Amino acid sequence: MTKIIDDLKYAASHEWVSVDDNGIATVGISDHAQEALGDIVFVELPEPGTTVNAKDEVSVVESVKAASDVYSPVSGEITEINEALLDAPETVNASPYDNGWFFKIAIGEEADLDELMDAEAYSDHCGDE
Amino acid sequence: MGQRTPLYQKHLDAGAKVVDFAGWDMPINYGSQIEEHNQVRTAAGVFDVSHMTVVDVAGNDACDYLRHLLANDVAKLDEAGRALYSAMLKPDGGVIDDLIVYRTSFGYRVVVNCATRDKDLAWMQEQTTGFEATVNERPELAILAVHGPISHEKAIGLLDANKAETVGTLKNFRGAELGDWFIARTGYTGEKGLEFILPAADAPALWDQLLAVDVKPVGLGARDTLRLEAGMNLYGQDMDETTSPIVSNMAQTIAWEPEDRDFIGRAAVTEQLNQQGQGALPALTGLVLEERGVLRAGQKVITDQGEGVITSGSFSPTLKHSIALARIPIDSTSCEVELRGKPTPVRIVQPNFVRFGKKVFE
Numbered sequence: 001m002t003k004i005i006d007d008l009k010y011a012a013s014h015e016w017v018s019v020d021d022n023g024i025a026t027v028g029i030s031d032h033a034q035e036a037l038g039d040i041v042f043v044e045l046p047e048p049g050t051t052v053n054a055k056d057e058v059s060v061v062e063s064v065k066a067a068s069d070v071y072s073p074v075s076g077e078i079t080e081i082n083e084a085l086l087d088a089p090e091t092v093n094a095s096p097y098d099n100g101w102f103f104k105i106a107i108g109e110e111a112d113l114d115e116l117m118d119a120e121a122y123s124d125h126c127g128d129e
Numbered sequence: 130m131g132q133r134t135p136l137y138q139k140h141l142d143a144g145a146k147v148v149d150f151a152g153w154d155m156p157i158n159y160g161s162q163i164e165e166h167n168q169v170r171t172a173a174g175v176f177d178v179s180h181m182t183v184v185d186v187a188g189n190d191a192c193d194y195l196r197h198l199l200a201n202d203v204a205k206l207d208e209a210g211r212a213l214y215s216a217m218l219k220p221d222g223g224v225i226d227d228l229i230v231y232r233t234s235f236g237y238r239v240v241v242n243c244a245t246r247d248k249d250l251a252w253m254q255e256q257t258t259g260f261e262a263t264v265n266e267r268p269e270l271a272i273l274a275v276h277g278p279i280s281h282e283k284a285i286g287l288l289d290a291n292k293a294e295t296v297g298t299l300k301n302f303r304g305a306e307l308g309d310w311f312i313a314r315t316g317y318t319g320e321k322g323l324e325f326i327l328p329a330a331d332a333p334a335l336w337d338q339l340l341a342v343d344v345k346p347v348g349l350g351a352r353d354t355l356r357l358e359a360g361m362n363l364y365g366q367d368m369d370e371t372t373s374p375i376v377s378n379m380a381q382t383i384a385w386e387p388e389d390r391d392f393i394g395r396a397a398v399t400e401q402l403n404q405q406g407q408g409a410l411p412a413l414t415g416l417v418l419e420e421r422g423v424l425r426a427g428q429k430v431i432t433d434q435g436e437g438v439i440t441s442g443s444f445s446p447t448l449k450h451s452i453a454l455a456r457i458p459i460d461s462t463s464c465e466v467e468l469r470g471k472p473t474p475v476r477i478v479q480p481n482f483v484r485f486g487k488k489v490f491e
């Protein structure tokens with residue numbers, strides 16, 4: 001069983017979101033996603049300052065097996081990226097919910113969060129695949 | 130549930146992620162494909178390849194039969210134990226399978242791919258007409274491949290004195306029959322190694338002994354990246370019945386001499402070699418992408434001479450960038466691959482990337 005963290009929100013496309021008190025969301029991919037991808041060898045990240053819509057392709061992960069898009073779960077402006085992943089993409093495999101985060105985004109539309117799943121719903125979603 | 134090798138439970142015990150491979154439940158990895166790959170390049174790993182098909186060929190005409198059946202010439206095997214890599218062709222030159230054939234005390238032992246088992250056996254049987262030769266599958270045998278720079282020390286240390294002495298003096302591409310075990314210096318990784326063809330009942334104990342001396346289990350995922358780095362073709366991906374060995378970097382595995390040897394497909398591949406010389410047929414070559422991104426099978430390649438396609442592509446864990454095999458027009462000097470919508474220049478190299486842990490292309 002892959003790990004699902006209780007107090008995060010999840011997109012159907014397997015990104016997780018953690019929102020802080022200032023309306024900044026941190027986004028990564030779930031343990032289920034990294035497990036399915038296998039060893040990750042490259043990560044492409046968005047430019048800080050870019051404005052994105054919810055469900056836009058903003059990032060790419062390439063594993064030994066396949067390339068996969070990462071979508072922004074919410075709209076807003078990218079404020080920060082995890083540059084450590086450029087040289088150490090395997091961090092995503094080792095620590096998907098912590099050191100393996102992808103980017104931070106200043107949430108433009110709070111309502112986007114309502115579209116996301118809680119841990120329980122996401123667990124069911126993974127089980128259904 | 131698919132077919133299972135005698136080591137299925139051992140794979141589960143080692144934490145394998147099991148996938149379907151041509152109807153077999155096989156380990157794709159035991160955690161990290163890249164770590165397993167590096168284990169084989171730097172130390173020693175063991176693969177269960179018992180899904181592969183072992184076929185013994187015997188009879189007074191066994192040699193003549195195989196000289197007709199195979200594009201390479203088993204007459205080169207001048208003593209028991211010697212091994213040969215060959216294609217088995219259709220009359221039109223299409224590759225039915227690629228295989229290893231060993232000369233043995235009883236005749237020959239042939240190891241073919243598992244996905245092609247049924248058609249291979251049918252074809253091999255059909256071609257015995259007119260020869261006093263028998264073709265017997267040996268499904269009761271398992272195969273363990275132990276590969277890596279310290280694989281010999283590790284594996285030989287587990288053998289009794291008699292076996293150890295024989296295996297310790299084996300030359301590359303040679304094997305030895307030791308009771309009901311056959312041990313050979315052959316493999317599919319570009320590293321030193323040994324392959325053990327042995328009764329299924331003996332396989333789990335050998336597996337346990339290897340793991341006990343720190344030889345690590347390696348899955349089919351790493352097997353694929355290791356063979357790709359070594360520039361070795363994968364049947365069904367880099368060649369199949371629709372492709373000639375000439376366009377699959379296998380021309381050098383065809384024995385053209387003696388000229389009067391009538392092997393199946395001879396006329397067709399002779400003509401295809403001529404056509405390639407005139408630029409009418411492509412060649413299988415190596416591609417290297419030194420920037421970020423991963424070349425993948427099926428991607429279109431555009432060269433200064435026309436279009437081609439990637440047949441195998443992956444990230445090379447040893448080189449830390451992507452490599453590929455691609456079928457492209459001959460004499461191409463520059464080429465691009467469209468990666469995620471962006472034309473990206475790639476370098477054309479000899480299709481051989483890593484041997485004995487080191488980069489080998491310029």
